[in-house]
Amino acid sequence: PADAVPQAPEDPLFGLSRAYKADTSPDKVDLGIGAYRDDNAKPWVLPVVKKADEILRNDPEANHEYLPIAGLQAFTSRAAELLLGKSAPAIAEKRTVSVQSISGTGAVHLGALFLAKFYKGSRTVYLSNPTWANHHQIFSNVGLPIATYPYFSKETRGLDVDGLKATLEKADEGSIIVLHACAHNPTGVDPTPEQWREIASVMKAKKHFPFFDTAYQGFASGDLDRDAGAIRHFAEEGFELVIAQSFAKNFGLYGQRAGCFHYVAPSGAGAAEGANIATRVSSQLSILQRSEISNPPIYGARIASIVLNDDALFAEWQENLRTMSGRIIDMRKKLRAKLEELQTPGGWNHITDQIGMFSFTGLSEPQVLKLRTDYHIYMTKNGRISMAGLNSRNVEYVAAAFDKVVRE
Numbered sequence: 001p002a003d004a005v006p007q008a009p010e011d012p013l014f015g016l017s018r019a020y021k022a023d024t025s026p027d028k029v030d031l032g033i034g035a036y037r038d039d040n041a042k043p044w045v046l047p048v049v050k051k052a053d054e055i056l057r058n059d060p061e062a063n064h065e066y067l068p069i070a071g072l073q074a075f076t077s078r079a080a081e082l083l084l085g086k087s088a089p090a091i092a093e094k095r096t097v098s099v100q101s102i103s104g105t106g107a108v109h110l111g112a113l114f115l116a117k118f119y120k121g122s123r124t125v126y127l128s129n130p131t132w133a134n135h136h137q138i139f140s141n142v143g144l145p146i147a148t149y150p151y152f153s154k155e156t157r158g159l160d161v162d163g164l165k166a167t168l169e170k171a172d173e174g175s176i177i178v179l180h181a182c183a184h185n186p187t188g189v190d191p192t193p194e195q196w197r198e199i200a201s202v203m204k205a206k207k208h209f210p211f212f213d214t215a216y217q218g219f220a221s222g223d224l225d226r227d228a229g230a231i232r233h234f235a236e237e238g239f240e241l242v243i244a245q246s247f248a249k250n251f252g253l254y255g256q257r258a259g260c261f262h263y264v265a266p267s268g269a270g271a272a273e274g275a276n277i278a279t280r281v282s283s284q285l286s287i288l289q290r291s292e293i294s295n296p297p298i299y300g301a302r303i304a305s306i307v308l309n310d311d312a313l314f315a316e317w318q319e320n321l322r323t324m325s326g327r328i329i330d331m332r333k334k335l336r337a338k339l340e341e342l343q344t345p346g347g348w349n350h351i352t353d354q355i356g357m358f359s360f361t362g363l364s365e366p367q368v369l370k371l372r373t374d375y376h377i378y379m380t381k382n383g384r385i386s387m388a389g390l391n392s393r394n395v396e397y398v399a400a401a402f403d404k405v406v407r408e
């Protein structure tokens with residue numbers, strides 16, 4: 001009966017965005033948004049996406065037919081190369097399966113569903129503490145048990161690598177470990193390449209199953225290969241693994257829902273058996289996909305595919321990525337410099353040490369609320385700010401407001 005349906009709380013991020021929109025102050029600053037903004041606080045259509053759009057619109061062959069169940073192959077195969085590298089053994093040996101998804105969220109869901117169906121037993125899913133809040137909902141919705149591993153150190157505002165490794169060592173063998181490939185959301189803290197190697201070696205010893213979530217490749221450092229470093233290391237180590245890949249941020253295709261889910265069979269099974277496993281996995285993913293969405297959306301995949309399959313456009317995309325990541329890195333430097341100039345109590349090096357769209361400022365919940373009511377600056381209660389909300393006109397205002405609430 002309908003009265004068995006209780007009212008659910010509003011999604012905190014969307015609630016924040018609603019409060020920001022309702023604020024009439026000319027000084028208001030939105031540091032909650034999870035989308036890139038240019039220096040005029042406006043959404044940015046990547047110039048290379050405009051070009052691809054033009055090509056698509058002038059293509060007399062283009063139509064609105066269904067894609068195959070697994071999506072646009074010209075897109076998904078390039079997407080796998082982007083993650084694993086063009087000459088990856090897993091691709092050459094046909095140990096990979098790539099299925100187009102409803103952006104990153106849909107890829108995480110498809111992966112969760114697949115694991116819930118075929119990797120059940122006592123497997124627990126370990127999420128970083130904290131993580132993108134949706135991870136908790138997506139994995140629990142498919143009935144997988146959830147635990148967390150330590151990630152962020154409040155003291156150093158960096159990675160709690162010892163706590164992380166200790167928890168992975170204690171976890172039951174074969175646990176599923178969700179890892180942010182780069183630009184960890186919400187903290188902006190990533191393991192160093194050396195720390196990734198240590199994490200991989202603990203996971204190998206415990207036969208854990210890596211579940212990578214990558215939503216910021218190229219957007220984090222401006223270098224697509226560098227931002228795929230962790231995934232490539234695990235793949236080279238021969239792990240059986242899965243990857244949820246979003247093209248929302250790095251193509252600015254948020255609403256088009258372009259993404260992919262990838263499965264990589266273990267290298268240890270031998271090339272022939274690896275390919276057999278991949279064939280079986282592919283057949284099962286098709287069935288899951290068919291019942292969930294039937295076939296994925298076509299438009300964003302075509303745009304991305306045009307860029308990924310053309311050398312000149314690909315080079316231009318890399319330039320666009322450097323524009324976005326460069327502006328964000330510049331804002332990190334400006335915010336830190338201003339706070340240090342004001343001699344705001346506490347260290348601020350974490351602002352430039354952290355990477356990607358988000359930064360964990362270390363501001364407390366009362367400080368966050370004070371920033372909202374007194375200064376019209378909006379961020380999530382955990383003190384996470386989106387760097388994309390800063391620009392050359394508001395960064396000094398924001399630093400001055402941080403300074404005031406920290407001193408109170």
Ligand code: PMP
Pocket residue numbers: 034102103104105106132180185213214215246247248254259
């Ligand atoms: N994973 C993480 C860690 C994210 O930050 C995001 C975007 N906020 C996603 C997945 C998926 O986003 P989308 O579904 O828009 O691709």
